[in-house]
Amino acid sequence: MCATTCDKIENLQRESSMRKGKQNPSGITIRTKPLWKRMLSCWPLYLMLLPAIVYYILICYVPIAGNVLAFKDYSFRKGIWGSPWVGMKYFNMFFSSYDCWRLIRNTLHIGFIKCILEFPFAILLALLLNEIRAEKFKKVTQTITYLPHFLSSVIIVTMLQRILAPNTGVLNQIIKALGGGGDTFFLMQSGYFHRILFTMDIWRNIGWDSIIYLAAISGVDQELYEAASMDGCNRLGQCWHVTLPGIRGTIGLLFIMGVGGLLSSGFEQMWLLRTPGNMAVADTLDVYVVRIGLQNGQFGYASAIGLIQGLVGLVLVVATNSISKKFTEVALW
Amino acid sequence: MESQHHKPMKVRSTPADKAVSVVTYVIVIALCLVILLPCLNVLALSFNDGKDAARGGVYFFPRMFTLMNYKEVFQDGSIISAYRITLARTFIGTFLSLAVTSFAAFALNQKELPGRGIIIFAITFTMLFGGGTIPTYVQYSRLGLIDNFWVYVIPSLVSVTYLIMMRSFFDGIPYELQEAAKLDGCGYFGTFFRVMLPLSKPVLAVVGLYTAVNHWNDWFAGAFYMTSSKLWPVQTVLQQMLSRAMSASTQQTENVAAAIAASQSSVTTDSLKMAAVVITTAPILCVYPFVQKYFAKGTLIGAVKG
Amino acid sequence: MKRILSLVLSLLMVLSCMSFAAAEDHPDTWIADRTIRVQVYVDDIGYSLPKDLNETPVMKKITELTGIKLEIGYTPGDSDSKTLAAQLAAGKIPDAIFCYLNNSTRKEFPILLKAAREGMFADVTEFMKNSKVYKKYMEEGYLPGDAYTNITFRDDLDGAYIMQLAIPAVDRSTEYIPEDEYVGGLYIQKSIADALGVDTRAINTQDQLYDLLVKIKEGGFTDDNGNPVYPIGPKYWGGSVDSLQYLVTGLNFSPLGSDYGMDAEGHVKHEAETEFVYEKINFVRKLLAEGLMNPEYFTMDATRAEEVSKTRNSAILGDVHNYVDIIYDSDTYVPLGPLNDRTGKNPEYTSGKGGYGAWAISADAEKPEEIFAFFDWLSTYEGQLISMYGVEGLTYNMVDGKPVLTDEAMEKLNSNDQDWMINEIGAGFGGSGCYFFEFALTDRDNQANFGESRPGATGGTTFARAVDIARDYPVEKVLVPGLDISAYLSDESLADVKANMDLLNYDEMLVQAMYAQSDDEVTAIVESFRQQLKSAGIDRLYEHVEKLYAENPSAVQILKVD
Known part of the structure; x- marks a missing residue:
């Protein structure tokens, strides 16, 4: 019953999105004008863009240009531009270090967990919360779920250590009560590291990340729900055929942007969770940069690794964006 | 159940x-x-x-x-003045961010804008490449931001993610409305202020909330770009309390005075730290329920029909 | 018009006369009427800075005598080295900087040296010559060897830029002065030792330690919460890989505790390349396997480590010292051992005089001679007295030529009223008050100058037990001059070796192997580490050090064991 109506709803959906994205009817005439005239006619738009452009140039691009440090031997006195060139020295140094591939592998693994595996959970929570009709209850639960976002990593890791402690930790107590050994040292065994990381991230971010999806859901056309329910779609069906397609664009954009972070793991969390037992998998590029690059004053080396991370991110984002553009029409540019 | x-x-x-x-x-x-x-x-x-x-x-x-823990945290006057900094940066920062971001998002939403794709690409680019610690510090210092209150506001003025979210929200507003406004003689600014802004409450609420919370939670700028604790926001004060516990495990002492000083500085009990955590977190938590009403279903469509 | 001009002129003359007259009133110690801005990269030193530094009685006194006001900048502890690097890179350091620098092997040193080489600091050679205190630095034998040749008067620098602090005026490094000693290492619960009838001083070998741990486990002791105790638990400040220091002393390849030692043939070696690495690993594995050791010994965070120490969950604490409150506030814990090294002795090896911390003046500072003169004055007898004891009549009085704290100050010190010591007075009080005024001093000899090792050491009650412990557990101090072998990695010819070695953390490898699941895994971890040492080029370090040692045995801190 529902299946047949789904087509209808999808049609409606498409209609609605077409309506929204309708081209400027006078677009054709504008296109024929020379570029400078078109630019001139848009001057108020450039004026509106101006603060953001100034911001990006001064705050982002000038420091990004400072990445030439990756090819220079940095001298305090001579500054970024005056320092002597050293060519690809730092890149060679990095790629010839025996640790390099292990670091890249670790970083990719953690990046995969953070960017891909963790990604759907906030959407799921948003969909769940959307199903809750009791407004008070919804408000309270939402506030609770976003609470951990305010706790600093130091506090969370301290709590985590307490929960996961061998013998005395809550988790091991439960395992013991269920007849297990209860002496597993989770933080000292590399096998558990990724699971711990994943759980900590979900716990901390799920509520916070779901806010943006909730907002997107609020923008979904109510008529579509009415139509779907009229056609006999139950709530699961509505969720699948109306809500999800309705926030598809938001999901797609966030995913494309998130993919760029595949080669960065962040420093603080890794550093706090790292133990001699799990360092074989917990050492990532970000940790390495802080340990080797900054603390020892090897700024060029740190920049070189940053450049590698950025380049990989760029390739991934461009690729994901064009694939997405082709198949789903959701794209950043 | x-x-x-x-x-x-x-x-x-x-x-x-x-x-x-x-x-x-x-x-x-x-x-x-x-x-x-x-x-x-x-x-x-x-x-x-x-x-x-x-x-x-x-x-x-x-x-x-x-x-006592709460009393002690408040007695140490530094948290009160740090609160002032936090509030100031949160309000000023969020307001300016919303203004600049929504302007830019609106402009980038206009399909007739030449160079739109390039600009968006260039903006996305900054999300992937950071300047690195040193070039960033050098640039901020050149801009006079070191030891300056504005270092809390300016570097986080426009976020790529929020800009793109806002732009895609504008995409969802029926184009007919903009067109009608333009036919009525509204210029771009008129369309923006009279049509788009009133319809964008949900996205403004979300981006505003995210930005405000980011401002509230940030301790790094205070720790790294401020050499005087007088301009620290509460989170930096808190982080200092917390990091003291962390650095303690690597404490190296060579003489008795250093040993005494070190044990003095770690007298902050866990309870005191937690009181500080609660004090720094509670106010911003209360913001959410107020923002939430803007996410109520049908905000957008209702407005369009009305 | 003319009248106005003459009026202005005469006014100016009067003013200048007045200021001249004022100058006449200045004490001999006057330096200049200015504010010196310093940045301090010393962990959380900011915590003990007065809220209004220049308004404290101590600072007012200092300003009255020298004209100088201070503005001290700092960042939270864990961003110190990053901030130092960034501020140097941006050319944003203020008039002077202060940081940790025990010796030239500390991690800050490469950055400081780079800055000195590139002209970021002011050359103070000339100021030193005319100074009151720092001129001693130029005297032969005053500075520790490392501070002289590797820090202040380096051959590869064209001047003197970095000055180490806290240099003792007289070398007492081989004397044992209880008031000046902190006794670190293993501490055992007295009640448990008593119940077992163990002589805590007689635990000196690894086997004795092991037997003791077994006895404790069999004794079935419980902590304050009724849980069974761990025979040995983490350091009081939280577990870390360096907690091995006191646990396996008898299995160190180098009796000095260094990662490097010298074998019977006179060859320099890393401990990982000897059999000692396996002995250490297996000892700890045995403890872990038999449940004699808290499994979180190396990793527990500070909060919980303090918790298990305070609830008496560890029969033996992996490391703590006598100036920590759980030690000096009660007699719950007493020192254990210490363990002998593999030569059967347990002295404290010292390389002689040592410094603590360092400072430098920015090359861009205006009138660097004034800045130098100020910190020079601060280390004179008068400067030290004010810095440490505060203001005469307010916090101390002179009795028989020595400062004695007033009753009020003594009471505040004993009750540890930090707010009073820091904000109301602002003196150092031996580390209990504003620590900067302890840190920034040099040429120290508190016993000779002030008759006690720190303000209130005689007559103060707070640390009485700490001093008692030091008195009851004396150790022999043995001089082995020279720098640790790892310091020579900083030699320019070994730059690439150092870059590789920076990645290797021997202690981390040890702990990793201690938690390995099987013997094969242990072997794999150790062998891989040995391989990495080889490919890092460690043989070149050995060669370099052996050559140096042959030329001048006192340059390298090595104890040859036959």
Whole structure:
């Protein structure tokens, strides 16, 4: 019953999105004008863009240009531009270090967990919360779920250590009560590291990340729900055929942007969770940069690794964006 | 179970729907419990006597109830003045961010804007390449931002993610409305202020909330770009308290004076830290319910029809 | 018009006369009427800075005598080295900087040296010559060897830029002065030692330690919460890989505790390349396997480590010292051992005089001679007295030529009223008050100058037990001059070796192997580490050090064991 109506709803959906994205009817005439005239006619738009452009140039691009440090031997006195060139020295140094591939592998693994595996959970929570009709209850639960976002990593890791402690930790107590050994040292065994990381991230971010999806859901056309329910779609069906397609664009954009972070793991969390037992998998590029690059004053080396991370991110984002553009029409540019 | 009490208010509900709501409530309640319990621990510790808490075993209720920790945090005047900084940066920063971001998002939403794609690409680019610690510091110092209040506001003025989210929200507003406004003689600015802004409350609320919370939570700028603790926001003060516990494990002492100084600086009890956590977190938590009403269903469409 | 001009002129003359007259009133110690801005990269030193530094009685006194006001900038502890690097890179350091620098092997040193080489600091050679205190630095034998040749008067620098602090005026490094000693290492619960009838001083070998741990486990002792105790638990400040220091002393390849030692044939070696690495690993594995050791010994965070120490969950604490409150506030814990090294002795090896911390003046500072003169004055007898004791009549009085704290100050010190010591007075009080005024001093000899090792050491009650412990557990101090072998990695010819070695953390490898699941895994971890040492080029370090040692045995801190 529902299946047949789904087509209808999808049609409606498409209609609605077409309506929204309708081209400027006078677009054709504008296109024929020379570029400078078109630019001139848009001057108020450039004026509106101006603060953001100034911001990006001064705050982002000038420091990004400072990445030439990756090819220079940095001298305090001579500054970024005056320092002597050293060519690809730092890149060679990095790629010839025996640790390099292990670091890249670790970083990719953690990046995969953070960017891909963790990604759907906030959407799921948003969909769940959307199903809750009791407004008070919804408000309270939402506030609770976003609470951990305010706790600093130091506090969370301290709590985590307490929960996961061998013998005395809550988790091991439960395992013991269920007849297990209860002496597993989770933080000292590399096998558990990724699971711990994943759980900590979900716990901390799920509520916070779901806010943006909730907002997107609020923008979904109510008529579509009415139509779907009229056609006999139950709530699961509505969720699948109306809500999800309705926030598809938001999901797609966030995913494309998130993919760029595949080669960065962040420093603080890794550093706090790292133990001699799990360092074989917990050492990532970000940790390495802080340990080797900054603390020892090897700024060029740190920049070189940053450049590698950025380049990989760029390739991934461009690729994901064009694939997405082709198949789903959701794209950043 | 508990979830039975909250029956969905929908008129027609099939058995399948009922199953869905039961499952939903169960999952959401379970999740809330998992999240809440550790946070309760923070609360319990903050109300417990510090010396007593250091003996361990305080979980969800304080064993020796006291308000001393809170009193002590407030007595140390630095947190009050740090609060002023935090409030100022949050308000100013969020307002300016929203203004600049929404302007830019609107401009980038106009399909007739030449160079739109290039600009968006260039902006996305900055998300992937950072300047690195040194070039960034050098540039901020050149801009005079070091030891300057504006270092809290300017570097986080426009976020790529929020800009793109806002632009895609504008995409969702029916184009006819903009067109009608333009036909009425509204220029770009008029369209922006009279049509787009009033319709964009949900996205403004979300981006505003995210930005405000980011401002509230940021301790790094204070720690790194401010050499005087007088301009630190509360989070930097808190982070300093917390990091003291971290750096303690690597403490190297060579002489008695250093040993005494080190043990002096670690007298901050866990309970005191937790009280500081609660004090720094509570105000911003209260913001959410107010923002939430803008996410109510149909905000957008209702406005369009009206 | 003319009248106005003459009026202005005469006014100016009067003013200048007045200021001249004022100058006449200045004490001999006057330097200049200015504010010196310093940045301090010393962990959380900011915590003990007065809220209004220049308004404290101590600072007012200092300003009255020298005209100088201070503005001290700092960042939270864990961003110190990053901030130092960034501020140097941006050319944003203020008039002077202060940081940790025990010796030239500290991690800050490469950055400081780079800055000195590139002209970021002011050359103070000339100021030193005319100074009151720092001129001693130029005297032969005053500075520790490392501070002289590797820090202040380096051959590869064209001047003197970095000055180490806290240099003792007289070398007492081989004397044992209880008031000046902190006794670190293993501490055992007295009640448990008593119950077992163990002589805590007689635990000196690894086997004795092991037997003791077994006895404790069999004794079935419980902590304050009724849980069984761990025979040995983490350091009081939280577990870390360096907690091995006191646990396996008898299995160190180098009796000095260094990662490097010298074998019977006179060859320099890393401990990982000897059999000692396996002995250490297996000793700890045995403890872990038999449940004699808290499994979180190396990793527990500071909060919980303090918790298990305070609830008496560890029969033996992995490391703590006598100036920590759980030690000096009660007699719950007493020192254990210490363990002998593999030569059967347990002295404290010292390389002689040592410094603590360092400072430098920015090359861009205006009138660097004034800045130098100020910190020079601060280390004179008068400067030190004010810095440490505060203001005469307010916090101390002179009795028989020595400062004695007033009753009020003594009471505040004993009750540890930090707010009073820091904000109301602002003096150092031996580390209990504003620590900057302890840190920034040099040429120290508190016993000779002030008759006690720190303000209130005689007559103060707070640390009485700490001093008692030091008195009851004396150790022999043995001089082995020279720098640790790892310091020579900083030699320019070994730059690439150092870059590789920076990645290797021997202690981390040890702990990793201690938690390995099987013997094979242990072997794999150790062998891989040995391989990495080889490929890092460690043989070149050995060669370099052996050559140096042959030329001048006192340059390298090595104890040859036959």
